[in-house]
Amino acid sequence: MTATLITNxxxxxxxxxxxxxxxGTLRDAAVLIDGGxxxxxxxxxxxxxxxxxxxxxxxxxxxxxRAVLPGFVDAHTHLVFGGDRAGEFEARMAGTPxxxxxxxxTVAATRAAGDDELRRRLxxxxxxxxxxxxxxxxxxxxxxxxxxxxxxxARLAAEVTDEVTFLGAHVIPPEYAGDRAGYVDLVCxxxxxxCAPFARWVDVFCEDGAFTAAEARRVLEAGVARGLEPRxxxxxxxxxxxxxxxxxxxxxxxxxxTYLSDTDIALLAASDTVATLLPxxxxxxxxxxxxxxxxxxxxxxxxxxxxxxxxxxFTSSMPLMIALAVREMGLTVAEAVWAATAGGxxxxxxxxxxxxxxxxRADLVLLDAPSRTHLAYRPGVPLVAxxxxxxxxxx
Ligand code: NIG
Ligand code: FE
Numbered sequence: 001m002t003a004t005l006i007t008n009x010x011x012x013x014x015x016x017x018x019x020x021x022x023x024g025t026l027r028d029a030a031v032l033i034d035g036g037x038x039x040x041x042x043x044x045x046x047x048x049x050x051x052x053x054x055x056x057x058x059x060x061x062x063x064x065x066r067a068v069l070p071g072f073v074d075a076h077t078h079l080v081f082g083g084d085r086a087g088e089f090e091a092r093m094a095g096t097p098x099x100x101x102x103x104x105x106t107v108a109a110t111r112a113a114g115d116d117e118l119r120r121r122l123x124x125x126x127x128x129x130x131x132x133x134x135x136x137x138x139x140x141x142x143x144x145x146x147x148x149x150x151x152x153x154a155r156l157a158a159e160v161t162d163e164v165t166f167l168g169a170h171v172i173p174p175e176y177a178g179d180r181a182g183y184v185d186l187v188c189x190x191x192x193x194x195c196a197p198f199a200r201w202v203d204v205f206c207e208d209g210a211f212t213a214a215e216a217r218r219v220l221e222a223g224v225a226r227g228l229e230p231r232x233x234x235x236x237x238x239x240x241x242x243x244x245x246x247x248x249x250x251x252x253x254x255x256x257x258t259y260l261s262d263t264d265i266a267l268l269a270a271s272d273t274v275a276t277l278l279p280x281x282x283x284x285x286x287x288x289x290x291x292x293x294x295x296x297x298x299x300x301x302x303x304x305x306x307x308x309x310x311x312x313x314f315t316s317s318m319p320l321m322i323a324l325a326v327r328e329m330g331l332t333v334a335e336a337v338w339a340a341t342a343g344g345x346x347x348x349x350x351x352x353x354x355x356x357x358x359x360x361r362a363d364l365v366l367l368d369a370p371s372r373t374h375l376a377y378r379p380g381v382p383l384v385a386x387x388x389x390x391x392x393x394x395x
Contacts, residue, residue: 003034003058004391006068006364007049011371013069014041015342015355022338023069023372024355031068032058033362036391041356061386067371069337071135071363071387072318073344073354075163076255076276076305079125080118080153081143083109085310089284098285100209100237102311103143103171110143110153118156125308126160129316130394133384135363136344136353138305140203142167147191154198163348165201166192166228169219171210184215188222201252202228206242213241220249229349235259236281247271253303253347258282258290269299274347276303277339279324280313292339293330303343304336323379333373362391 012029015022030049032040040053050060088102110118122139129137139157141164144150150168157164168187176183192202202223206216210233220230230249234242236256243264246254254268255276268275275295282289295302304321307313318340325336345354352361367374368385375383387395 003032003055004061005049005053005058006031006061006063008065009063009068010065011067012356013337013372014357015070015338016357021334023334031356033391036362038356038358038360038362040358063366065370067367067369069365069372070341070354070356071365072133072340073136073348074129074134074305074318075138075253075303075344075347076278076307077137078140078142078309079122080139080156081106081110081310082113082118092285098312100171104174106143106310107145107173111149115152115156122156122160125316130387131384132317132319133365133387134318135387135389137161138163138165138348140165140167141195142170145170145173147194150191151194154195158198164199165203165231166195166199166223167203169204169211171205184218187219192222192226196226196228199228201231203231203233205233206245207234207237207240213245216245243267247273252349258287265295265298265300274301274303274343276305276347278305278307278313279321279329280306280315283324284313289328292325296335301343301346302339303347304339305344319375323376326376333376336376337372362388364388
């Protein structure tokens with residue numbers, strides 16, 4: 001693979017070191033990538049680095065003073081599904097409140113869709129995300145809810161990412177409406193057995209209308225026993241036990257965190273569990289935003305993700321999440337960009353992504369702007385000029 005030297009970077013977000021600057025910012029910087037990895041990063045005049053790395057096989061990119069940052073790490077999505085719920089959205093905007101019940105209509109549409117259709121849609125979403133600067137994506141099952149359909153979604157997701165999450169415990173499907181215990185047995189037994197070979201993570205929606213704390217613990221413990229690592233959907237629609245369950249089981253992340261008690265925040269702050277905030281949900285359901293400022297001030301590690309799904313947040317835009325976190329949730333620009341890159345990497349327990357340093361994967365975004373601030377300052381404007389994934393330019 002040809003090496004690539006990116007010079008003349010006006011503002012480089014490394015996310016490494018630097019007291020008081022979570023983004024570890026370098027000015028007038030250059031990055032050399034080779035073999036899919038970053039091999040050198042520094043502040044240097046373009047002419048210095050060019051002569052230092054003079055190799056005929058090195059492709060040169062002049063960033064012309066623009067900003068470069070790590071590719072976005074979207075650590076929470078539900079991308080394998082059939083149909084959409086535009087009608088539900090329209091009704092919500094006319095006053096019908098969001099409830100998790102809509103998930104069942106996507107389950108019906110997903111079961112009815114063939115593999116090729118789901119694969120084609122998935123490829124479309126991955127492409128849409130790449131063009132917006134996302135280089136790593138986690139994908140959950142959870143719209144199949146039968147053994148065969150959950151396995152199918154896990155298999156299709158594994159075709160496009162290593163970060164697959166088994167979410168058989170999303171809601172109780174209609175055919176088990178009178179038999180909760182029977183469904184939890186199915187999830188913890190045959191469904192887990194068939195999905196585990198394709199998955200790294202196990203997740204559960206721990207909320208009124210979905211699964212109780214006891215059911216959630218059973219599902220997560222079964223997943224862990226089968227070699228998966230736990231993460232949790234919790235505290236989305238109301239205060240509840242999601243955070244306590246997640247922290248108690250050493251989950252990598254608890255996601256949503258919209259309604260938190262002081263005890264929840266203290267538990268998170270004293271743990272390694274990341275709070276993954278999903279402001280596309282509050283935007284799309286007209287709910288109050290989570291208080292990211294309070295979390296960061298308490299010492300909680302915060303990630304931002306899109307939660308891209310047809311019900312509560314049908315957007316794949318990490319720049320939008322950054323803009324919302326800054327405008328509505330009290331984060332500084334640097335904190336929000338960190339949360340959408342390094343924070344996502346922490347939520348996936350990955351040390352090889354989310355930063356720009358020697359040895360890390362060469363996943364980078366070049367903005368058509370002089371600084372990362374423009375991601376929040378110019379909401380809705382497509383600012384991604386180029387994207388490298390594993391050292392290969394993909395946009
Ligand atoms: O993360 N909270 C649970 N699951 C999804 C919603 C899925 C849906 O409404 O289809 C979420 O918001
Ligand atoms: Fe979700």
